[in-house]
Amino acid sequence: MVTNTQLRLVRRPSGRVSNADFERTEQPIPALADGQALVRTHYLSIDPTNRLWISDRAQYMEPVALGDVMRGIGLGEVIESKSPRYAVGDQVGGLFGWQEFCVIGKGAVPAQSMPAIPGVPTSALLGACGITGLTAYFGMLHLGSPVEGETVVVSAAAGAVGSIAAQIAKIKGCRVVGIAGGPEKCEHIVDRFGLDAAVDYRSPDFADRLSQMTPNGIDVNFENVGGAIMETIMGRMNVGGRVALCGMIANYNESAPMLGDFSPILMQRLRVSGFIIGDFAPHFAQGIAQLGEWIREDRLRYDETVVAGLEAAPAALNQLFDGANLGKLLVDVHSAEH
Amino acid sequence: MVTNTQLRLVRRPSGRVSNADFERTEQPIPALADGQALVRTHYLSIDPTNRLWISDRAQYMEPVALGDVMRGIGLGEVIESKSPRYAVGDQVGGLFGWQEFCVIGKGAVPAQSMPAIPGVPTSALLGACGITGLTAYFGMLHLGSPVEGETVVVSAAAGAVGSIAAQIAKIKGCRVVGIAGGPEKCEHIVDRFGLDAAVDYRSPDFADRLSQMTPNGIDVNFENVGGAIMETIMGRMNVGGRVALCGMIANYNESAPMLGDFSPILMQRLRVSGFIIGDFAPHFAQGIAQLGEWIREDRLRYDETVVAGLEAAPAALNQLFDGANLGKLLVDVHSAEH
Numbered sequence A, B: 001m002v003t004n005t006q007l008r009l010v011r012r013p014s015g016r017v018s019n020a021d022f023e024r025t026e027q028p029i030p031a032l033a034d035g036q037a038l039v040r041t042h043y044l045s046i047d048p049t050n051r052l053w054i055s056d057r058a059q060y061m062e063p064v065a066l067g068d069v070m071r072g073i074g075l076g077e078v079i080e081s082k083s084p085r086y087a088v089g090d091q092v093g094g095l096f097g098w099q100e101f102c103v104i105g106k107g108a109v110p111a112q113s114m115p116a117i118p119g120v121p122t123s124a125l126l127g128a129c130g131i132t133g134l135t136a137y138f139g140m141l142h143l144g145s146p147v148e149g150e151t152v153v154v155s156a157a158a159g160a161v162g163s164i165a166a167q168i169a170k171i172k173g174c175r176v177v178g179i180a181g182g183p184e185k186c187e188h189i190v191d192r193f194g195l196d197a198a199v200d201y202r203s204p205d206f207a208d209r210l211s212q213m214t215p216n217g218i219d220v221n222f223e224n225v226g227g228a229i230m231e232t233i234m235g236r237m238n239v240g241g242r243v244a245l246c247g248m249i250a251n252y253n254e255s256a257p258m259l260g261d262f263s264p265i266l267m268q269r270l271r272v273s274g275f276i277i278g279d280f281a282p283h284f285a286q287g288i289a290q291l292g293e294w295i296r297e298d299r300l301r302y303d304e305t306v307v308a309g310l311e312a313a314p315a316a317l318n319q320l321f322d323g324a325n326l327g328k329l330l331v332d333v334h335s336a337e338h
Helices: A048-053 A131-144 A160-171 A183-193 A206-213 A227-234 A263-267 A277-296 A310-322 B048-053 B131-144 B160-171 B183-193 B206-213 B227-234 B263-267 B277-296 B310-322
Strands: A003-009 A022-028 A036-045 A073-081 A091-094 A101-105 A151-154 A175-180 A197-200 A218-223 A237-245 A259-261 A271-274 A304-308 A328-332 B003-009 B022-028 B036-045 B073-081 B091-094 B101-105 B151-154 B175-180 B197-200 B218-223 B237-245 B259-261 B271-274 B304-308 B328-332
Touching: A003 A310, A048 A310, A073 A101, A091 A101, A131 A160, A131 A218, A131 A237, A131 A277, A151 A160, A160 A175, A160 A183, A160 A218, A160 A277, A175 A183, A175 A206, A183 A197, A197 A206, A206 A227, A218 A227, A227 A237, A227 A259, A263 B271, A271 B263, A304 A310, A310 A328, B003 B310, B048 B310, B073 B101, B091 B101, B131 B160, B131 B218, B131 B237, B131 B277, B151 B160, B160 B175, B160 B183, B160 B218, B160 B277, B175 B183, B175 B206, B183 B197, B197 B206, B206 B227, B218 B227, B227 B237, B227 B259, B304 B310, B310 B328
Parallel strands: A151 A175, A151 A218, A175 A197, A218 A237, A237 A271, A304 A328, B151 B175, B151 B218, B175 B197, B218 B237, B237 B271, B304 B328
Antiparallel strands: A003 A022, A036 A073, A036 A101, A036 A328, A073 A091, A259 B259, A271 B271, B003 B022, B036 B073, B036 B101, B036 B328, B073 B091
């Protein structure tokens, strides 16, 4: 009998996650009811928000309850169906969780059809041409509102969302400065993504270097990190600047408030907009069409780090906080190494 | 010979201002050059921003230099003119400073013509029908963007800007909850300004009371105060809420960063917009026309506290931080008590 391997949250982590925060369980695959289908998950998306979901911090969804399968975004294939909405062989995405198989449809997990996009690899449907790319696209264009010739700064610019956001600002004709950790990543984001400059936040002269690279100040901050990096960027914002507040990963391993200085918001008359990508769901189709076009034209590039096997997911999550991954971080659930 | 009494900044205050931070000087009134006019200042506007201007905090204008006449917004009458722009008897406003007379025009202080408005007392040209009212008007309508039926919270709601902002939200059909210090002010803002509820921030059950008075959460925060009051409001913001960041007076007597929690901005997808009223200068005429109409219709009420004599200005400034004034705080520069 085929069983369903799952990772369940059994303890709220304090600080970094550990394998002991999760329990591996094996369950039979449930029989499908009418209106349901069974998905074999191929990729799981590992995102900073996974860490939020297992904290008891006030957040945009209910935290994952202790004992529940860990929440996670997945992409997979329908392998059995009692639903007219899903046919065997369909590619679908949704909150499938950290498990090998997921029941979708009526009374179970909602799923979206995610057909192949010409010229775009499957894995990118969770990345540059999926939720990650959409986050960058709507955050940058709708909230950052970059204007040709302006200076745009993107933190975590070697990361999944940051690298796409930075390139979109380049496409819009801005001077784009990326922030990343270490000289290799800094070199990479200039060479591969065509950014105008990169600044290493680990460097002792980070603030001075950011000033040098943004001689006309900063008009748009696409903020992924929070903490000291955000403060340094905020100190260089121009009057009327915009901040697309996408994430504050510097704070996610802690339970303290995500403190920042409101003074620049007031003095420089900034517009700071928090968002999550779900807010833009009605516009996803348009965004995916544009991202796909840019990828096919090689105007938009992306990196991926694929980790083998479901049980590598907790350690993979920590990679995001170490900056150990390059680009989109995925778990290949049924990989041979599993 | 008529002399010009002035208050000059001679020391940057630490904490509350004191009379010793200013020096009283007497100077002859300078002879006018071509293109200039002489104004006898009638009222000075005392605003939280006066306190910012004498700090060395990064801010939206250069701080007042030590030795300079203290910066302040004034309203006065042209009493002598060598300028075709200003006729004797004209009523004008501008940054006339803490002094009895001010030279305006070419190479001197810029001044705006501020003619009488039918049905509006002169003093209100600095208040409800002037910069104060405009601050409330544009901040609430352009940045708070209240929609009929939404819940709006205004801090410092018995103050000059807050009382107007709160009434504008009422005019737009919102549930409006004002925050003020002490039961008398709370009663006053409900009775006089028609707010739906008032919450006393000095009360030990402030947070619980605010929750009770905003059963559907908060859609718009017109923020005048910052600090703990802001944090409490931010903790009740609804998804998609707007914050018009007008001021953070709780921080102005200190030099520390104006820290606040960015978490609600991210989790509730708020739009936080800092502003100063000068940003809306092209629209002032329209705003003043509307404010004047509401005042004449008695749909917009305001309070004034008028302090007698130039030398009372420093103590008056402290009143703002004590909540000792009601409504707009003005200095009657040439008052008999002077």
